[in-house]
Amino acid sequence: xxxxxxxxxxxxxxxxxxxxxxxxxxxxxxxxxxxxxxxxxxxxxxxxxxxxxxxxxxxxxxxxxxxxxxxxxxxxxxxxxxxxxxxxxxxxxxxxxxxxxxxxxxxxxxxxxxxxxxxxxxxxxxxxxxxxxxxxxxxxxxxxxxxxxxxxxxxxxxxxxxxxxxxxxxxxxxxxxxxxxxxxxxxxxxxxxxxxxxxxxxxxxxxxxxxxxxxxxxxxxxxxxxxxxxxxxxxxxxxxxxxxxxxxxxxxxxxxxxxxxxxxxxxxxxxxxxxxxxxxxxxxxxxxxxxxxxxxxxxxxxxxxxxxxxxxxxxxxxxxxxxxxxxxxxxxxxxxxxxxxxxxxxxxxxxxxxxxxxxxxxxxxxxxxxxxxxxxxxxxxxxxxxxxxxxxxxxxxxxxxxxxxxxxxxxxxxxxxxxxxxxxxxxxxxxxxxxxxxxxxxxxxxxxxxxxxxxxxxxxxxxxxxxxxxxxxxxxxxxxxxxxxxxxxxxxxxx
Amino acid sequence: xxxxxxxxxxxxxxxxxxxxxxxxxxxxxxxxxxxxxxxxxxxxxxxxxxxxxxxxxxxxxxxxxxxxxxxxxxxxxxxxxxxxxxxxxxxxxxxxxxxxxxxxxxxxxxxxxxxxxxxxxxxxxxxxxxxxxxxxxxxxxxxxxxxxxxxxxxxxxxxxxxxxxxxxxxxxxxxxxxxxxxxxxxxxxxxxxxxxxxxxxxxxxxxxxxxxxxxxxxxxxxxxxxxxxxxxxxxxxxxxxxxxxxxxxxxxxxxxxxxxxxxxxxxxxxxxxxxxxxxxxxxxxxxxxxxxxxxxxxxxxxxxxxxxxxxxxxxxxxxxxxxxxxxxxxxxxxxxxxxxxxxxxxxxxxxxxxxxxxxxxxxxxxxxxxxxxxxxxxxxxxxxxxxxxxxxxxxxxxxxxxxxxxxxxxxxxxxxxxxxxxxxxxxxxxxxxxxxx
Numbered sequence: 001x002x003x004x005x006x007x008x009x010x011x012x013x014x015x016x017x018x019x020x021x022x023x024x025x026x027x028x029x030x031x032x033x034x035x036x037x038x039x040x041x042x043x044x045x046x047x048x049x050x051x052x053x054x055x056x057x058x059x060x061x062x063x064x065x066x067x068x069x070x071x072x073x074x075x076x077x078x079x080x081x082x083x084x085x086x087x088x089x090x091x092x093x094x095x096x097x098x099x100x101x102x103x104x105x106x107x108x109x110x111x112x113x114x115x116x117x118x119x120x121x122x123x124x125x126x127x128x129x130x131x132x133x134x135x136x137x138x139x140x141x142x143x144x145x146x147x148x149x150x151x152x153x154x155x156x157x158x159x160x161x162x163x164x165x166x167x168x169x170x171x172x173x174x175x176x177x178x179x180x181x182x183x184x185x186x187x188x189x190x191x192x193x194x195x196x197x198x199x200x201x202x203x204x205x206x207x208x209x210x211x212x213x214x215x216x217x218x219x220x221x222x223x224x225x226x227x228x229x230x231x232x233x234x235x236x237x238x239x240x241x242x243x244x245x246x247x248x249x250x251x252x253x254x255x256x257x258x259x260x261x262x263x264x265x266x267x268x269x270x271x272x273x274x275x276x277x278x279x280x281x282x283x284x285x286x287x288x289x290x291x292x293x294x295x296x297x298x299x300x301x302x303x304x305x306x307x308x309x310x311x312x313x314x315x316x317x318x319x320x321x322x323x324x325x326x327x328x329x330x331x332x333x334x335x336x337x338x339x340x341x342x343x344x345x346x347x348x349x350x351x352x353x354x355x356x357x358x359x360x361x362x363x364x365x366x367x368x369x370x371x372x373x374x375x376x377x378x379x380x381x382x383x384x385x386x387x388x389x390x391x392x393x394x395x396x397x398x399x400x401x402x403x404x405x406x407x408x409x410x411x412x413x414x415x416x417x418x419x420x421x422x423x424x425x426x427x428x429x430x431x432x433x434x435x436x437x438x439x440x441x442x443x444x445x446x447x448x449x450x451x452x453x454x455x456x457x458x459x460x461x462x463x464x465x466x467x468x469x470x471x472x473x474x475x476x477x478x479x480x481x482x483x484x485x486x487x488x489x490x491x492x493x494x495x
Numbered sequence: 496x497x498x499x500x501x502x503x504x505x506x507x508x509x510x511x512x513x514x515x516x517x518x519x520x521x522x523x524x525x526x527x528x529x530x531x532x533x534x535x536x537x538x539x540x541x542x543x544x545x546x547x548x549x550x551x552x553x554x555x556x557x558x559x560x561x562x563x564x565x566x567x568x569x570x571x572x573x574x575x576x577x578x579x580x581x582x583x584x585x586x587x588x589x590x591x592x593x594x595x596x597x598x599x600x601x602x603x604x605x606x607x608x609x610x611x612x613x614x615x616x617x618x619x620x621x622x623x624x625x626x627x628x629x630x631x632x633x634x635x636x637x638x639x640x641x642x643x644x645x646x647x648x649x650x651x652x653x654x655x656x657x658x659x660x661x662x663x664x665x666x667x668x669x670x671x672x673x674x675x676x677x678x679x680x681x682x683x684x685x686x687x688x689x690x691x692x693x694x695x696x697x698x699x700x701x702x703x704x705x706x707x708x709x710x711x712x713x714x715x716x717x718x719x720x721x722x723x724x725x726x727x728x729x730x731x732x733x734x735x736x737x738x739x740x741x742x743x744x745x746x747x748x749x750x751x752x753x754x755x756x757x758x759x760x761x762x763x764x765x766x767x768x769x770x771x772x773x774x775x776x777x778x779x780x781x782x783x784x785x786x787x788x789x790x791x792x793x794x795x796x797x798x799x800x801x802x803x804x805x806x807x808x809x810x811x812x813x814x815x816x817x818x819x820x821x822x823x824x825x826x827x828x829x830x831x832x833x834x835x836x837x838x839x840x841x842x843x844x845x846x847x848x849x850x851x852x853x854x855x856x857x858x859x860x861x862x863x864x865x866x867x868x869x870x871x872x873x874x875x876x877x878x879x880x881x882x883x884x885x886x887x888x889x890x891x892x893x894x895x896x897x898x899x900x901x902x903x904x905x906x907x908x909x910x911x912x913x914x915x916x917x918x919x920x921x922x923x924x925x926x927x928x929x930x931x932x
Contacts, residue, residue: 043502044502066510075612075613179773237580254685321575342815362736398574398575406565406568410586425572462561
């Protein structure tokens with residue numbers, strides 16, 4: 001048994017360092033996690049609010065919506081309605097985690113285990129993050145985006161820039177590639193290209209051309225196809241990525257405006273994996289911190305007091321209120337993720353007959369970390385639930401499925417946590433976590449570039465659910481601004 | 496492998512830019528809200544941080560969302576089943592009435608709900624006094640003690656050590672060292688290494704001995720050169736220079752004349768005080784060099800300080816001209832027209848001793864208006880009177896008398912206030928920024 005790393009609530013940097021070393025020892029040698037190097041930063045509550053309001057990123061371009069978010073969060077926080085998150089972690093290499101200075105030492109240890117090892121491992125290993133985000137480049141890219149947008153503000157005026165960002169934000173959810181990998185040129189190269197282009201235009205501009213009769217105008221050179229893009233100038237329709245389509249094909253946008261669309265689109269793409277792995281990501285981090293904190297306790301490295309404090313906050317993090325509880329706010333991703341992962345451990349170590357039926361490939365294998373790491377690496381929420389949600393967890397959560405038809409006066413209970421219902425509940429829940437069906441499926445289906453330049457969009461309705469009417473009108477106005485001409489959206493039955 | 500970074504001391508207010516953008520964006524809504532919240536607050540609370548509730552209009556962030564309530568069908572899973580079995584039906588909450596789920600709906604970006612946040616005094620006042628200014632302000636002659644400001648004035652060769660310009664100094668030093676070929680530490684180290692290498696050669700031949708001597712000589716030379724060519728020489732040193740420059744200021748004085756006589760009820764006094772409070776805040780905020788003179792009067796006038804003006808009570812008869820006398824007296828004593836822009840604001844309920852109104856008009860036309868840049872008269876009525884005096888032409892004695900002054904002088908303004916809500920619009924009207932001519 002070792003001597004406790006710390007006693008009491010106070011922390012200092014030596015203690016943090018000692019605790020981190022002990023946690024690292026367990027994480028790397030026992031759990032065999034595979035992580036990016038850590039960079040841990042201690043910040044004040046105001047800085048935490050700052051980070052909140054810029055989508056959790058350490059630097060972000062300026063926009064009023066972030067100010068609005070900050071004002072809202074600050075008011076909630078000051079009024080005591082909401083507590084601050086204990087940490088924020090960024091999918092970057094090195095992996096940056098923020099610790100709140102007000103945390104007690106126990107909380108700092110918990111947060112380090114949670115963010116710097118749990119989330120970190122997940123970011124580095126999950127296939128979505130590996131495929132779709134670039135952890136090495138994100139901070140540089142954000143720095144570029146911030147510089148670029150503030151340069152645009154200086155050059156073209158805040159109002160102009162704000163208008164484009166407003167419109168781009170409105171279709172941010174429709175600005176991701178869901179199925180094909182986005183073309184990815186080097187960010188610096190893009191910046192360089194656009195800077196050069198702007199410079200060239202400045203230099204080549206000659207007011208005299210304006211005075212020539214139309215027949216003598218210099219021939220307009222059509223932009224050479226962008227070598228970074230697949231396909232070149234001709235459009236590939238239908239296109240699911242509205243931001244991408246507008247960036248490449250809008251007749252109304254100037255080069256700097258296209259670059260701004262690209263920035264928003266890249267951000268949307270960067271955050272897309274996080275939206276698809278909420279349950280897994282938080283479950284992974286929660287499972288890791290729980291395992292590590294207990295290992296620390298088993299080795300005598302933290303005191304009884306600490307472990308109780310830890311358990312108290314751990315249980316409140318994974319608390320799941322019932323649907324009829326006033327506190328119910330959807331299914332808590334921490335609760336579901338942690339319960340499923342703890343259950344995988346149980347299935348590996350102490351399987352029941354039922355588990356052997358349901359999970360023959362992992363039941364009783366003993367080494368739960370192998371099973372978990374495999375899951376963390378190769379699944380997203382939807383497929384993870386579809387594959388690993390066990391009858392026991394469904395029973396523990398007392399999950400039940402509802403069928404809701406808009407015209408009916410009542411919901412119908414479609415399945416509950418019993419033998420005939422398990423598979424149905426599981427499949428329904430998995431669908432619920434499929435971002436592809438939660439987001440409206442909107443595609444560009446046609447654009448008349450020669451004639452009236454009308455842009456045709458199509459909403460392929462999933463199970464006949466239409467778009468909210470008011471919001472639709474507002475978003476359409478934004479799309480028209482970016483396209484510069486009429487835009488029409490039709491809602492058609494899909495699937 | 497791991498670094499801890501203490502960011503707590505980093506500059507604060509990183510999101511200030513975003514906040515300013517947000518406030519500019521929601522300006523119209525915020526102005527309405529501020530005005531509303533002002534109406535209900537006490538005089539002393541005007542300048543305080545306040546919670547503002549604005550409608551989400553203008554700061555909406557629309558997104559495409561699905562609307563499963565209107566048509567279509569969906570399946571979802573909830574936790575915490577207690578008594579349901581498959582096939583059971585659960586009644587939906589009636590449409591329009593959103594219980595616990597309402598929160599979710601608003602969070603998902605529909606954004607029709609109100610939005611509440613706290614604004615600092617600064618921000619409130621900024622919005623308050625946006626586009627307002629003292630009319631006809633003229634830049635008067637520089638007084639004997641004009642304001643001075645330190646401005647950068649390039650680089651000098653002498654100065655105090657705290658003002659050393661390191662970049663220039665080191666650049667000069669580097670240039671000089673290059674020009675004089677001062678050997679660097681690397682060169683010395685290289686020579687020393689060569690020497691050491693030569694010295695360990697065994698046995699020594701005459702050539703190597705010679706080489707050693709030559710190397711030693713070079714080394715000595717290099718070392719002495721390093722000594723007499725200083726790394727940083729006094730001639731390299733440069734200092735940032737600052738000079739004092741006078742800045743022209745325009746000086747202004749605002750005379751606040753308030754009737755506190757018996758005919759002014761508590762309500763009227765409160766309205767007048769609110770008006771002056773606003774005026775006072777506006778001047779304090781916008782103009783560094785504005786003197787404010789507070790004069791209150793009953794049947795005779797006194798100059799009082801801010802505290803007394805706003806917070807003390809007094810009562811008596813009404814002779815308005817005494818206040819004008821007092822103002823003239825103070826102006827002659829302290830505020831020469833050559834140096835000062837003179838402004839006056841007068842608040843009264845419009846009643847004065849009979850015959851006094853004529854005297855007031857004479858004084859205004861004869862003595863006061865020629866001195867003033869701007870004179871604002873605010874008449875405070877109760878709401879019944881306001882209806883009776885709906886037309887600009889009808890009114891109490893003083894009002895009718897002042898109308899004649901207003902016809903003669905374009906920089907004389909009259910306005911009426913009957914309820915707190917009037918104060919701000921009237922104030923804005925009086926101090927609206929003039930269109931550029």
